Amino acid sequence: MDQCSPSDASYRTVLCVASDHPCIPGHFPGHPLVPGVLVLEHVARALREWRGLRLACVREVKFLAPLYPEESAELELVGLSGQVRFEMRREGKVLARGVVEGAS
Template sequence: MSEPLWRTPLRMPEDHPCLPGHFPGRPLVPGVWLLEQVAQALQAWRGERLARIVEAKFLAPLRPAETAELALTERVGRLRFEISRDGVLLARGVIEGAP
C-alpha cells in the first residue's frame, strides 16, 4: 500500500450489542462492523458515502477491545483500505465512494 492519506484507530468495546451472537465465549469483531468503520472513515476523510465495496479480504481476526488501525489511500484512481494490528494485516480491500 502506498502512504496512507487517512488513518484512524479502531476499537470495538467488549460490550458491543452485536457480540453475544458472534462466536459466543470467544467473540470476534464482525467483518460488517469493520466495513462500517471504513464507510465512516471515508465520510470523515473525503465527505463521501461508501457506494460500493469492490473487494474485501479478511485475513486475520480482531477481538473486542483490541486496537487496530484503519488506513485509507487513493492510488491510480482506486480507493483502498487496510486494517492492521501490531504490524499484522487483518483486512484489505478496494472501495468506491460517491458524493
C-alpha cells in the same frame, strides 16, 4: 487518533470495538470477534470523515485475521484513481484489506 487532512493522499485512524457492542455476543458465543460488516462500517465512517463520501461499493475485501473486542487496530485508507484501498493492521499484522468506492 492520528488523522490527516482531506487533501492528503491517505488517511489513518484507530478503531477499537467495545466488548459490550450489541453485535459481539452473537458473533461468536464464547469466542467473540468483531464481525467483518462492523469493520466495513468503520471503513465507511473513515471515508466519510476523510473525503466526505458515503461508501457506494465494496470492490474487494479480504479478512486475513480476526479482530477481537477491545483490541485496537489502525485503519489506513489510500486514494487510487477513483477508488480507495484500505488496510487494517494490529501491531504490523494485516487483519483486513480491500478496495472500496465512494459517492457523494
